[in-house]
Amino acid sequence: MKSEMSLRIENLLNSANLRRTGPRAAILSVLLQADKPLTQGQIAANLAAVIPNKVTIYRTLASFCRAGLVHKAFMHKRAWHFELADKCTESQCHPHFTCKSCGVVRCLVGLSVSIVEGLKKGFVIHRQQVRLEGLCPSCGGKKSM
Amino acid sequence: MKSEMSLRIENLLNSANLRRTGPRAAILSVLLQADKPLTQGQIAANLAAVIPNKVTIYRTLASFCRAGLVHKAFMHKRAWHFELADKCTESQCHPHFTCKSCGVVRCLVGLSVSIVEGLKKGFVIHRQQVRLEGLCPSCGGKKSM
DNA sequence: TGCTAAATGCAACTAAGTTGCAAAAAGTTT
DNA sequence: AAACTTTTTGCAACTTAGTTGCATTTAGCA
Ligand SMILES: [Mn+2]
Ligand SMILES: [Mn+2]
Ligand SMILES: [Zn+2]
Ligand SMILES: [Zn+2]
Numbered sequence: 636m637k638s639e640m641s642l643r644i645e646n647l648l649n650s651a652n653l654r655r656t657g658p659r660a661a662i663l664s665v666l667l668q669a670d671k672p673l674t675q676g677q678i679a680a681n682l683a684a685v686i687p688n689k690v691t692i693y694r695t696l697a698s699f700c701r702a703g704l705v706h707k708a709f710m711h712k713r714a715w716h717f718e719l720a721d722k723c724t725e726s727q728c729h730p731h732f733t734c735k736s737c738g739v740v741r742c743l744v745g746l747s748v749s750i751v752e753g754l755k756k757g758f759v760i761h762r763q764q765v766r767l768e769g770l771c772p773s774c775g776g777k778k779s780m
Numbered sequence: 781m782k783s784e785m786s787l788r789i790e791n792l793l794n795s796a797n798l799r800r801t802g803p804r805a806a807i808l809s810v811l812l813q814a815d816k817p818l819t820q821g822q823i824a825a826n827l828a829a830v831i832p833n834k835v836t837i838y839r840t841l842a843s844f845c846r847a848g849l850v851h852k853a854f855m856h857k858r859a860w861h862f863e864l865a866d867k868c869t870e871s872q873c874h875p876h877f878t879c880k881s882c883g884v885v886r887c888l889v890g891l892s893v894s895i896v897e898g899l900k901k902g903f904v905i906h907r908q909q910v911r912l913e914g915l916c917p918s919c920g921g922k923k924s925m
Numbered sequence: 926t927g928c929t930a931a932a933t934g935c936a937a938c939t940a941a942g943t944t945g946c947a948a949a950a951a952g953t954t955t
Numbered sequence: 956a957a958a959c960t961t962t963t964t965g966c967a968a969c970t971t972a973g974t975t976g977c978a979t980t981t982a983g984c985a
Pocket of ligand 4: 879915
Protein backbone atom coordinates (compact mmCIF):
# COMPACT_ATOMS: atom_id res chain seq x y z
CA MET A 636 0.00 0.00 0.00
CA LYS A 637 1.13 3.47 -0.85
CA SER A 638 1.89 6.13 1.71
CA GLU A 639 -0.11 9.30 1.85
CA MET A 640 2.95 11.19 0.69
CA SER A 641 3.52 9.13 -2.43
CA LEU A 642 -0.14 9.40 -3.33
CA ARG A 643 0.04 13.13 -3.01
CA ILE A 644 3.15 13.21 -5.17
CA GLU A 645 1.51 11.02 -7.79
CA ASN A 646 -1.46 13.34 -7.90
CA LEU A 647 0.67 16.43 -8.21
CA LEU A 648 2.67 14.97 -11.09
CA ASN A 649 -0.44 13.71 -12.83
CA SER A 650 -2.29 16.98 -12.58
CA ALA A 651 0.78 18.82 -13.81
CA ASN A 652 0.94 16.44 -16.76
CA LEU A 653 4.42 15.27 -15.91
CA ARG A 654 5.62 11.68 -16.21
CA ARG A 655 6.10 9.98 -12.88
CA THR A 656 9.77 9.17 -12.50
CA GLY A 657 12.02 8.36 -9.55
CA PRO A 658 13.94 11.64 -9.57
CA ARG A 659 10.77 13.71 -9.86
CA ALA A 660 9.05 11.95 -6.99
CA ALA A 661 12.15 12.20 -4.82
CA ILE A 662 12.69 15.89 -5.48
CA LEU A 663 9.03 16.69 -4.98
CA SER A 664 9.10 14.80 -1.70
CA VAL A 665 11.99 16.90 -0.45
CA LEU A 666 10.22 20.09 -1.42
CA LEU A 667 6.97 18.97 0.20
CA GLN A 668 8.76 18.37 3.48
CA ALA A 669 10.84 21.55 3.40
CA ASP A 670 9.66 24.59 5.31
CA LYS A 671 11.80 26.96 3.31
CA PRO A 672 13.20 27.42 -0.20
CA LEU A 673 16.10 25.13 -1.08
CA THR A 674 18.94 25.25 -3.58
CA GLN A 675 19.78 22.41 -5.92
CA GLY A 676 22.58 21.47 -3.59
CA GLN A 677 20.33 21.44 -0.53
CA ILE A 678 17.78 19.36 -2.36
CA ALA A 679 20.46 16.85 -3.31
CA ALA A 680 21.66 16.76 0.29
CA ASN A 681 18.14 15.97 1.50
CA LEU A 682 17.65 13.10 -0.92
CA ALA A 683 17.94 9.70 0.64
CA ALA A 684 18.12 6.71 -1.67
CA VAL A 685 18.07 7.93 -5.27
CA ILE A 686 20.38 10.84 -5.85
CA PRO A 687 19.81 12.02 -9.40
CA ASN A 688 22.38 13.82 -11.43
CA LYS A 689 22.73 17.55 -10.77
CA VAL A 690 21.55 18.27 -14.30
CA THR A 691 18.44 16.22 -13.72
CA ILE A 692 17.65 18.14 -10.57
CA TYR A 693 17.92 21.43 -12.43
CA ARG A 694 15.83 20.16 -15.32
CA THR A 695 13.25 18.76 -12.96
CA LEU A 696 13.00 22.05 -11.12
CA ALA A 697 12.64 23.82 -14.45
CA SER A 698 9.76 21.50 -15.37
CA PHE A 699 8.12 22.09 -12.01
CA CYS A 700 8.44 25.84 -12.49
CA ARG A 701 6.96 25.63 -15.97
CA ALA A 702 4.06 23.64 -14.57
CA GLY A 703 3.51 26.23 -11.85
CA LEU A 704 4.26 23.69 -9.14
CA VAL A 705 7.42 25.44 -7.95
CA HIS A 706 8.75 28.99 -7.73
CA LYS A 707 12.19 30.45 -7.77
CA ALA A 708 11.78 32.22 -4.45
CA PHE A 709 14.97 34.23 -4.42
CA MET A 710 18.65 34.13 -5.26
CA HIS A 711 21.21 34.14 -2.50
CA LYS A 712 24.97 33.76 -2.89
CA ARG A 713 24.48 33.24 -6.60
CA ALA A 714 22.17 30.29 -6.05
CA TRP A 715 18.44 30.08 -6.71
CA HIS A 716 16.25 28.89 -3.87
CA PHE A 717 13.24 26.85 -4.96
CA GLU A 718 10.02 26.18 -3.10
CA LEU A 719 6.55 24.86 -3.75
CA ALA A 720 4.32 27.53 -5.20
CA ASP A 721 1.30 26.58 -3.12
CA LYS A 722 1.66 29.37 -0.59
CA CYS A 723 2.04 32.12 -3.17
CA THR A 724 -0.55 34.22 -4.88
CA GLU A 725 -0.12 34.66 -8.59
CA SER A 726 1.40 38.09 -8.36
CA GLN A 727 3.39 37.73 -5.21
CA CYS A 728 5.35 35.15 -3.32
CA HIS A 729 5.37 35.79 0.42
CA PRO A 730 8.38 37.73 1.76
CA HIS A 731 11.51 35.88 2.78
CA PHE A 732 13.91 36.64 5.58
CA THR A 733 17.60 35.68 5.49
CA CYS A 734 19.91 36.03 8.49
CA LYS A 735 23.13 37.78 7.51
CA SER A 736 25.04 35.99 10.21
CA CYS A 737 24.01 32.33 10.11
CA GLY A 738 22.15 32.27 6.79
CA VAL A 739 18.93 30.84 8.17
CA VAL A 740 15.91 31.43 5.96
CA ARG A 741 12.34 32.10 7.07
CA CYS A 742 9.21 32.18 4.96
CA LEU A 743 7.00 35.04 6.10
CA VAL A 744 3.84 33.38 4.91
CA GLY A 745 1.41 35.46 6.90
CA LEU A 746 2.93 38.82 6.08
CA SER A 747 1.89 39.76 2.61
CA VAL A 748 2.93 43.18 1.41
CA SER A 749 0.69 45.31 -0.72
CA ILE A 750 1.87 45.55 -4.30
CA VAL A 751 3.74 48.73 -5.13
CA GLU A 752 1.45 51.29 -6.70
CA GLY A 753 2.05 54.44 -8.67
CA LEU A 754 4.13 52.91 -11.43
CA LYS A 755 3.93 54.90 -14.66
CA LYS A 756 1.28 53.94 -17.21
CA GLY A 757 2.12 51.08 -19.49
CA PHE A 758 4.06 48.91 -17.08
CA VAL A 759 2.58 45.49 -16.40
CA ILE A 760 3.60 43.86 -13.13
CA HIS A 761 3.79 40.10 -13.13
CA ARG A 762 5.43 39.49 -9.81
CA GLN A 763 6.60 41.33 -6.72
CA GLN A 764 9.40 39.88 -4.63
CA VAL A 765 10.17 41.10 -1.10
CA ARG A 766 13.32 40.10 0.73
CA LEU A 767 14.43 40.97 4.23
CA GLU A 768 17.96 40.74 5.52
CA GLY A 769 19.02 41.05 9.11
CA LEU A 770 19.67 38.97 12.18
CA CYS A 771 17.67 36.04 13.48
CA PRO A 772 16.92 35.71 17.21
CA SER A 773 19.92 33.44 17.86
CA CYS A 774 22.27 35.83 16.06
CA GLY A 775 20.65 39.04 17.28
CA GLY A 776 23.01 39.52 20.22
CA LYS A 777 26.16 38.56 18.40
CA LYS A 778 28.07 40.70 15.95
CA SER A 779 27.26 39.65 12.39
CA MET A 780 30.50 38.48 10.85
CA MET B 781 40.72 73.87 -14.01
CA LYS B 782 38.75 70.91 -12.80
CA SER B 783 35.26 70.06 -13.93
CA GLU B 784 32.39 70.02 -11.47
CA MET B 785 32.19 66.26 -11.88
CA SER B 786 35.80 65.57 -10.98
CA LEU B 787 35.54 67.86 -7.98
CA ARG B 788 32.50 65.98 -6.81
CA ILE B 789 34.31 62.68 -7.28
CA GLU B 790 37.33 63.94 -5.38
CA ASN B 791 35.11 64.98 -2.50
CA LEU B 792 33.30 61.68 -2.40
CA LEU B 793 36.53 59.70 -2.31
CA ASN B 794 38.07 61.98 0.30
CA SER B 795 35.09 61.87 2.60
CA ALA B 796 34.97 58.09 2.23
CA ASN B 797 38.65 57.96 3.14
CA LEU B 798 39.60 56.23 -0.09
CA ARG B 799 42.76 56.99 -2.04
CA ARG B 800 42.10 58.86 -5.25
CA THR B 801 43.07 56.64 -8.16
CA GLY B 802 42.24 56.55 -11.84
CA PRO B 803 40.06 53.46 -11.73
CA ARG B 804 38.08 54.69 -8.74
CA ALA B 805 37.37 58.06 -10.28
CA ALA B 806 36.38 56.48 -13.57
CA ILE B 807 34.04 53.94 -12.00
CA LEU B 808 32.49 56.53 -9.72
CA SER B 809 31.92 58.78 -12.69
CA VAL B 810 30.03 56.04 -14.50
CA LEU B 811 27.87 55.37 -11.45
CA LEU B 812 27.18 59.08 -10.96
CA GLN B 813 25.92 59.37 -14.51
CA ALA B 814 23.88 56.17 -14.49
CA ASP B 815 20.16 56.30 -13.82
CA LYS B 816 19.94 52.66 -12.86
CA PRO B 817 22.00 49.91 -11.21
CA LEU B 818 24.81 48.52 -13.36
CA THR B 819 26.73 45.26 -13.43
CA GLN B 820 30.51 45.08 -13.51
CA GLY B 821 30.25 44.39 -17.22
CA GLN B 822 27.99 47.36 -17.86
CA ILE B 823 30.30 49.62 -15.87
CA ALA B 824 33.25 48.42 -17.93
CA ALA B 825 31.30 49.04 -21.11
CA ASN B 826 30.56 52.62 -20.02
CA LEU B 827 34.17 53.45 -19.25
CA ALA B 828 35.85 55.62 -21.83
CA ALA B 829 39.60 55.99 -21.60
CA VAL B 830 40.89 53.94 -18.70
CA ILE B 831 39.42 50.46 -18.59
CA PRO B 832 40.61 48.84 -15.40
CA ASN B 833 40.93 45.15 -14.94
CA LYS B 834 37.72 43.28 -14.09
CA VAL B 835 39.16 42.36 -10.70
CA THR B 836 39.86 46.00 -9.99
CA ILE B 837 36.29 46.93 -10.81
CA TYR B 838 34.97 44.32 -8.42
CA ARG B 839 37.37 45.36 -5.68
CA THR B 840 36.56 49.00 -6.19
CA LEU B 841 32.86 48.30 -5.94
CA ALA B 842 33.50 46.33 -2.76
CA SER B 843 35.37 49.29 -1.30
CA PHE B 844 32.57 51.63 -2.28
CA CYS B 845 30.03 49.31 -0.65
CA ARG B 846 32.09 49.11 2.54
CA ALA B 847 32.26 52.89 2.60
CA GLY B 848 28.50 53.13 2.17
CA LEU B 849 28.89 54.94 -1.14
CA VAL B 850 27.35 52.15 -3.21
CA HIS B 851 24.71 49.44 -2.76
CA LYS B 852 24.23 46.08 -4.30
CA ALA B 853 20.73 46.85 -5.55
CA PHE B 854 19.72 43.41 -6.77
CA MET B 855 20.95 40.34 -8.53
CA HIS B 856 19.68 39.48 -11.97
CA LYS B 857 20.85 36.64 -14.19
CA ARG B 858 23.48 35.76 -11.60
CA ALA B 859 24.99 39.26 -11.75
CA TRP B 860 24.92 41.92 -9.06
CA HIS B 861 23.68 45.35 -10.08
CA PHE B 862 25.39 48.23 -8.29
CA GLU B 863 24.20 51.79 -7.79
CA LEU B 864 25.03 54.81 -5.70
CA ALA B 865 23.50 54.59 -2.27
CA ASP B 866 22.43 58.21 -2.17
CA LYS B 867 18.80 57.59 -2.99
CA CYS B 868 18.34 54.88 -0.39
CA THR B 869 17.32 55.10 3.21
CA GLU B 870 19.37 53.03 5.58
CA SER B 871 16.85 50.24 5.88
CA GLN B 872 15.51 50.20 2.36
CA CYS B 873 16.66 50.78 -1.14
CA HIS B 874 13.84 51.94 -3.42
CA PRO B 875 12.06 49.20 -5.40
CA HIS B 876 13.41 48.15 -8.79
CA PHE B 877 11.50 47.05 -11.84
CA THR B 878 12.93 44.70 -14.46
CA CYS B 879 11.21 43.97 -17.76
CA LYS B 880 11.05 40.24 -18.39
CA SER B 881 11.07 40.77 -22.12
CA CYS B 882 13.74 43.36 -22.88
CA GLY B 883 15.53 43.47 -19.52
CA VAL B 884 15.21 47.22 -19.05
CA VAL B 885 15.60 48.33 -15.43
CA ARG B 886 13.75 51.17 -13.69
CA CYS B 887 14.45 52.66 -10.30
CA LEU B 888 11.18 53.36 -8.55
CA VAL B 889 12.63 56.13 -6.45
CA GLY B 890 9.37 57.73 -5.41
CA LEU B 891 7.57 54.55 -4.49
CA SER B 892 8.86 53.41 -1.16
CA VAL B 893 7.15 50.44 0.41
CA SER B 894 6.51 50.30 4.11
CA ILE B 895 8.74 47.81 5.88
CA VAL B 896 7.12 44.46 6.56
CA GLU B 897 5.75 44.28 10.08
CA GLY B 898 4.66 41.44 12.29
CA LEU B 899 7.89 39.49 12.23
CA LYS B 900 8.33 37.35 15.33
CA LYS B 901 10.18 38.85 18.33
CA GLY B 902 13.94 38.69 18.16
CA PHE B 903 14.44 39.29 14.46
CA VAL B 904 16.37 42.41 13.54
CA ILE B 905 15.78 43.76 10.05
CA HIS B 906 18.68 45.53 8.40
CA ARG B 907 17.38 45.91 4.92
CA GLN B 908 14.26 45.32 2.85
CA GLN B 909 14.55 44.76 -0.87
CA VAL B 910 11.59 44.98 -3.22
CA ARG B 911 11.77 43.81 -6.81
CA LEU B 912 9.13 43.93 -9.50
CA GLU B 913 9.12 41.88 -12.65
CA GLY B 914 6.84 42.39 -15.59
CA LEU B 915 6.63 44.16 -18.91
CA CYS B 916 7.72 47.67 -19.72
CA PRO B 917 5.53 49.92 -21.89
CA SER B 918 7.40 49.04 -25.10
CA CYS B 919 7.09 45.32 -24.40
CA GLY B 920 3.59 45.43 -22.91
CA GLY B 921 1.80 44.54 -26.11
CA LYS B 922 4.25 41.90 -27.25
CA LYS B 923 4.46 38.38 -25.92
CA SER B 924 7.29 38.05 -23.42
CA MET B 925 9.72 35.52 -24.81
C1' DT C 926 5.75 -6.97 -26.32
C1' DG C 927 7.28 -3.40 -28.95
C1' DC C 928 7.20 1.69 -30.14
C1' DT C 929 8.08 6.51 -29.45
C1' DA C 930 8.48 10.65 -27.07
C1' DA C 931 10.24 12.27 -22.91
C1' DA C 932 13.59 11.96 -19.21
C1' DT C 933 18.19 10.94 -17.55
C1' DG C 934 23.37 10.85 -17.09
C1' DC C 935 27.75 12.18 -18.44
C1' DA C 936 31.24 15.28 -19.93
C1' DA C 937 32.27 19.52 -21.39
C1' DC C 938 31.15 24.14 -21.15
C1' DT C 939 29.74 29.16 -19.54
C1' DA C 940 30.29 33.15 -16.95
C1' DA C 941 30.20 35.99 -12.57
C1' DG C 942 32.88 36.53 -9.12
C1' DT C 943 37.24 35.37 -6.13
C1' DT C 944 42.15 34.57 -4.66
C1' DG C 945 47.27 34.79 -4.43
C1' DC C 946 51.02 37.19 -5.61
C1' DA C 947 54.14 40.38 -7.65
C1' DA C 948 54.42 45.08 -9.58
C1' DA C 949 52.88 49.87 -9.42
C1' DA C 950 51.19 53.95 -7.39
C1' DA C 951 49.38 56.90 -3.39
C1' DG C 952 50.15 59.17 0.70
C1' DT C 953 53.57 60.05 4.37
C1' DT C 954 58.09 60.78 6.60
C1' DT C 955 62.64 62.25 6.54
C1' DA D 956 63.15 65.50 -3.54
C1' DA D 957 64.16 60.79 -2.08
C1' DA D 958 63.01 57.03 0.65
C1' DC D 959 59.58 54.45 2.90
C1' DT D 960 55.16 52.27 4.00
C1' DT D 961 50.70 50.94 2.79
C1' DT D 962 47.17 50.47 -0.41
C1' DT D 963 45.81 49.50 -4.99
C1' DT D 964 46.25 47.28 -9.36
C1' DG D 965 46.86 43.59 -12.98
C1' DC D 966 47.45 39.04 -14.27
C1' DA D 967 46.61 34.21 -14.22
C1' DA D 968 44.49 30.69 -12.17
C1' DC D 969 40.61 29.26 -9.75
C1' DT D 970 35.62 28.48 -7.96
C1' DT D 971 31.03 27.31 -8.57
C1' DA D 972 25.95 27.59 -10.01
C1' DG D 973 23.91 26.66 -13.80
C1' DT D 974 23.68 25.12 -18.98
C1' DT D 975 24.24 22.39 -23.36
C1' DG D 976 24.85 18.47 -26.59
C1' DC D 977 24.42 13.89 -27.17
C1' DA D 978 23.96 9.07 -26.35
C1' DT D 979 21.25 5.95 -23.40
C1' DT D 980 17.33 4.72 -20.71
C1' DT D 981 12.62 4.72 -19.35
C1' DA D 982 7.48 5.99 -18.94
C1' DG D 983 3.36 5.69 -21.07
C1' DC D 984 0.82 3.74 -24.56
C1' DA D 985 -0.74 0.79 -28.64
MN1 LIG E 1 8.74 30.70 1.21
MN1 LIG F 1 17.83 52.25 -8.07
ZN1 LIG G 1 21.12 33.83 12.40
ZN1 LIG H 1 10.70 45.71 -22.01
